[in-house]
Amino acid sequence: MAKHVFLTGPPGVGKTTLIQKVTQALKSSGIPIDGFYTEEVREGGRRTGFDVVTLSGKRGPLSRVSSDSSTSRREYRVGQYVVDLVSFEQLVLPMLRNVNHGSDAEKKICVIDEIGKMELFSQAFIQAVRQTLTGSGTVVLGTIPIPKGKPLDLVEEIRSRKDVKVFNVSKENRNSILQDILAAVESCRK
Numbered sequence: 001m002a003k004h005v006f007l008t009g010p011p012g013v014g015k016t017t018l019i020q021k022v023t024q025a026l027k028s029s030g031i032p033i034d035g036f037y038t039e040e041v042r043e044g045g046r047r048t049g050f051d052v053v054t055l056s057g058k059r060g061p062l063s064r065v066s067s068d069s070s071t072s073r074r075e076y077r078v079g080q081y082v083v084d085l086v087s088f089e090q091l092v093l094p095m096l097r098n099v100n101h102g103s104d105a106e107k108k109i110c111v112i113d114e115i116g117k118m119e120l121f122s123q124a125f126i127q128a129v130r131q132t133l134t135g136s137g138t139v140v141l142g143t144i145p146i147p148k149g150k151p152l153d154l155v156e157e158i159r160s161r162k163d164v165k166v167f168n169v170s171k172e173n174r175n176s177i178l179q180d181i182l183a184a185v186e187s188c189r190k
Contacts, residue, residue: 035111
């Protein structure tokens with residue numbers, strides 16, 4: 001029996017867009033939901049980084065293109081991006097802890113978009129995600145990247161969990177899969 005729902009698929013296929021649509025639908029039916037998604041930051045037509053946006057409306061940098069290649073202080077990098085771990089943790093950790101300490105009267109939904117390379121630099125985030133997945137009162141609606149290169153431990157752990165339903169999002173199905181995802185989330189709350 002699935003307790004959590006994750007979307008996977010190649011970058012840019014529409015995972016975050018689907019998460020936002022599902023979130024809107026759940027919110028409008030009055031279901032308690034919190035969490036965050038990751039949004040591209042563009043300047044003059046090119047991507048300069050990513051922001052973390054919480055469902056309560058807070059926003060902060062997750063990563064930015066680094067102008068210099070010298071790594072003076074302890075930096076976390078993914079390709080050309082430098083990850084702002086402090087900003088990420090300040091936004092996301094209080095929300096995850098809060099979700100885990102709610103009342104179990106009604107199952108809450110926690111959006112985690114995404115559990116990817118940048119986010120996984122944070123050990124505290126990894127712990128908080130594991131706690132949320134094992135806790136009883138929360139349904140996680142999240143995104144994970146498709147396997148590429150070196151496996152990411154937490155991602156593979158999630159992919160192989162018996163209580164997780166994974167949807168593979170593709171250009172072909174992304175416009176027709178919304179109802180299936182909603183139904184899966186709804187059945188996780190039962």
